[in-house]
Amino acid sequence: MDHAVNGENADSAGAPQEAMSDSGADPGGRVAALDGLAAAVLDDRGVVVGWTGTAEDLTGFPADDVHGRPVRELVADLPDDLSRAPHVPAFGQVRLWHRCGHTVDVTFRTTRLGTSAEFLVLAAATHHVADHQHGAALLRALSAQHRITIALHDTDLTTVQTNVTQDALDGRPVQPGTRLCDVLCAEDAANLEAVLRQVLETGVPVVRTSWQVSLRHRPARRHALSLSAFRLEDARGRPTGVAALYIDDTELRARRQLDLAREVAERVGGSLDVVRTAQDLADVLVPAFGELAAVDLAQSVFYGDEPAELLGGGDLHLRNAGLAPATAAWPAGIEHGTLAPPLSDHPLLRSFQHGETVVCSRDDFAALLGGPHLAEHLIPHDAHAVMAAPLYARGLALGAIVIWRTGLSEPFTEDETDLMRQIASRGALAIDNARRYTREHRAAMALQQSLLPPATTDTPAAETAGVYRPASGGAGTSGDWYDAIALPSLRLALVAGDVVGHGIRASATMGRLRAAIQTLADLELEPDEVLTRIADLVQRLAAEAPSDEHDTVGATCLYAVYDPVTRRCAMASAGHPPPVLVRPDGTAETVDIVPGPPLAVSGMPYETTTIDLEPGSVLALYTDGLVDRGADDDTDGGLRRLTHALTTSHRSNRTLDETGRAIVADLVDEEARDDATLLLAHTRAVPAEHTAHWQIPADPAAVSRAREWTTRQLTLWGLDDLLFTTELIVSELVTNAIRYGRPPAELRLIRHNVLICEVTDSSSTQPRLRRARITDEGGRGLFLVARLAERWGCRHGQNHKTIWSEQSISRAH
Structure with missing residues (x-):
């Protein structure tokens, strides 16, 4: 026994030092995996x-130093459980002395040698045992994964060992000694073996290649496979084979594709802006589908129009x-908003134009562009x-991904190509929805803009500037409007209104109300009377609306009339902000006006408020969208902001139009959900020396004195060329006031860019223009006035009426 294991072990004594064979054992038969395993024999x-x-390599002690010595003398720190053991334990861990004085942690196992009283002890360094255990546990865990196939291939790429079970490949076993071509189609097996052979030759691993x-x-059935491989080497670094991990990605890839499709559905289509929708589509595809993505649309789509059908x-x-990604290093020819270059009539383009998703290489794409000279510029x-x-959506070719x-x-x-078809179809619908909204929004905006007056006006009464800011965020246009209506006698009507609701219906209602207000303004009614009649109109519009929309027809309105001669402004409100x-x-202040009910409520009275306006004052009319920022804000706070902005702008040198636009830009959020309008009127006044008054006595002889007074006044103003016609007009109007009206009566002349002649009396009788017969003695007065004046009319006030006429004053004056 001593001789069998003592000194130079029999398996190594006299063996030549030759290289290990490819099998992992040297010519003497020693397995490399057992290197470092120490052995000793103990008696009872x-x-x-x-x-x-x-054993000498492990402890440093040669056989002569330990023969005959108790093994306890080699143990540095014998655990209590081993020191009290009545016999040699079957396994355990101890710390042995090394000949150099330090200790070595070892793990051991013992076994009795046959029927003798001797024991064989096998020991190894504990850290080697732990590495072996961890490695074995890892290999067992990997081998137990049904989606991970582990295969060990030798240098001929023959399968040496694998964890594939009989049911893993539909009941067809993979036995050691087989090759990939025995399992896979020939072309696929050749491709994979080329990769494995490259790993075997170069030692460079591959990781997760698809x-x-x-x-x-x-x-016929294709599987998505992920391959990772690394080279196996023996203790001397010589290649012994390849370890390959094959992961079936079919289910995982399908799950990822479903996740991507779901993400496209969630993220694309939330905006009604064409460009925003296209950008969302590009963002969702990177990096899940590719490293770079671009979405190009037909130019007409940006404006809401249908694209033309092109072929070739x-x-x-x-x-x-x-x-x-927007921050990527894109080629010089690809920028946001740039036009795509002309393309050659390539078969790939024809396939694309027929609705097919095209996949091509860099060279093919360069050929589609017209040659390699454009590749660096566009690829x-x-x-x-x-x-x-x-x-493609609803039969329209909108663009390309x-x-x-x-x-x-x-x-x-191929699976990704199919997925892209689904994504493109969903994305096209979202873009087409945005295109259709853009078209409708542009139509509503065009209608709204066509119904609004010019942004600026310049009249003798005031300079005006109006600003309209439509709602954003998909809310569409609404019925907010403003108006500046020039009235006879140099007066000016100012209007601001807000129709309930959004969209074309609200814009159409606004147009009807604005037309009605202009008509009533020409009748020169008082502000409260104008609002009363408009309220009746709104009630009729509500009655005409479908039954489920009766309650949604309504509006608020502020109507004001400014007279530059008297420098007074009369106004009435129908539920509108002051x-x-x-x-x-x-200094700025809110006008203390008594608000009446909104225009949807008829039968309720409105009250006229009159204030004095100094020349150079600015009167601001607006809608609630300018002062109300939403549920978290109050109107009073918005009104204070508006007042402060107007006060600040008064000290600037900007024009009235620039001031209005700056105020709206400052007060209205980018994502405002309601329209906002602002009308600024910078008032003027007619100088006192440009007006003249004369009280008309209730005497028919006063007609001649009125002519004389008129002649003197026109001569004083240097309007001699208007003497004849004005005398005739005054004569007829004063005659009517004396004959048909009631005293007191007054004649007033106003000189500005026109000569205005007004006769006011206390009668409310409406004059009527008629054509007198040849035999009639009267009835020709107003007919003469109508022929001599450029225009004439009648307006009613409280307990009086005024008949007026206008004549142009030549530029020489």
Whole structure:
């Protein structure tokens, strides 16, 4: 026994030092996996009777130093459980002395040698045992994974060992000694073996490369496979084979594709802006589908129009709407908003135009562009695969999605092509919805803008500037409006209103109300009377609406009339916010006006409020969208902000139009859900020396004195060329006031860019223009006035009426 294990072990004594064979054993038969395993023999008293060379390597003690000594003398720290053991334990861990004075932690196992009283002790360093245990546990865990196939291939790429069970491949076992071509289709097996052979020759591992393979017995079904492989080497670093991990990605890839499709459904289509929708589509595809993505749309789509149907090469009129990632190093020819270059009439383009998703290489895409000279300008420098999917929706070709894969990424697969068709279809619907909304929004905006007056007006009464800001965020246009209506006698009507609701219906209602107010303004009614009649109109509109929309027809309105001669402004409100007045000294205040009910409520009275306005004052009319920022804000706070903005702008040198736009931009949020309007009126006044008054006595002889007074006044003003016609007009109007009206009566002349002649009496009788017969003695007065004046009319006030006429004053005056 001593001789069998003592000194130079029999398995190594006299053996030549030759290289290990490919099987992992040297010519003497020693297995490399057992290197470092020490062995010793103990008798029944625990005395060392046998010692191997590996035991000497472990402890540093040669056989002569330990023979005949109790093994306890070699133990540095014997555990209590071992010191009290009546016999040699079967296994355990101890700390042995090393000849150099330090200790070595070892793990041991003992076994009795046949029927003798001697024991064989096998020991190894504890950390080697732990490594072996962890490695074995890891290998067992990997081998138990049904989706992970572990295969050990020798240098001929023959399968040496694998964890594939009989039912893993539909009942077809994979036995050691088989090759990949015995399991996979020949082409797929050749591709994989080429990769494994490269790993075997270079030692460079591959990690998670994707493949599409088919089993040999079922070639029609494709499996998504992820391959990782590394080279196996012996103790001297010589290649002994390849370890390969094959992971079936079919289910995982399908799950990822479902996740991507769900993410597209959640993230794309939430906006009604065409460009935003295109950008969302590009963002969701990177990096899940490729490294770079671009969405190009037909130019007409940006404006809401239907794209033209194109076939063949040339200019496709596509413009970029989305790039992802935006910070990537895109080629010089690809920028947000740039036009796509003309394309050659290539078969790939024809396939694309017929609705097919096209996958091609870099070279094919360069040929589609017209040649390699454009490749650097329009293709990412490290792109190797391109996928282009048409955006078709409701029979319209809206644009294209272009995906690039760059660097070491895998080519596109058939499954990914199918997925892209679904994504493109959903994305096209979202973009078409945004396009249709853009078209309707533009139509509503065009209608709204066509119904609004000019932004600025310049009249003798005031300079005005109006600003309209539509709602954003998909709310659409609403019925907010403003108006500045020039009235006879140099007066000016100012209007601000807000119709309930949004969209074209609200804009159409606004147009009807604005037309009605202009008509009533021409009748020169008092503000409260105008609102009363408009309220009746709104009631009729509500009655005409469908039954479920009766309660949604309504409006608020503020109507004001400013007279630059008297410098007074009369106004009435139908549930509308009060105007803000900025005086010439820069002080601002809210006008104390009594608000009446909204226009949807008829039968309730309105009250007219009259205030004095100094020349150079600014009167601001607005809608609630300017002062109300939403549920978290109060109107009073918005009104204070508006008053402060008006006060601040009064000290600036900006024009009235610039002031209005600056105030609206400052007070209205970018994502405001309601329209906002602001009308600013910078008031003027007619100088006192440009007006003249004369009280008309209740005497028919007063007609001649009125003519004389008129002649003197026109001569004083230098209007001699208007003497004849004005005398005739005054004569007829004063005659009517004396004959048909009631005293007191007054004649007033106003000189500005026109000469205005007014006769006021206390009668409310409406004059009527008629054509007198030849035999009639009267009835020609108003007919003469109508022929001599450029225009004439009658307005009613409280307990009086005024008949007026206007004549142009030549520029020489």
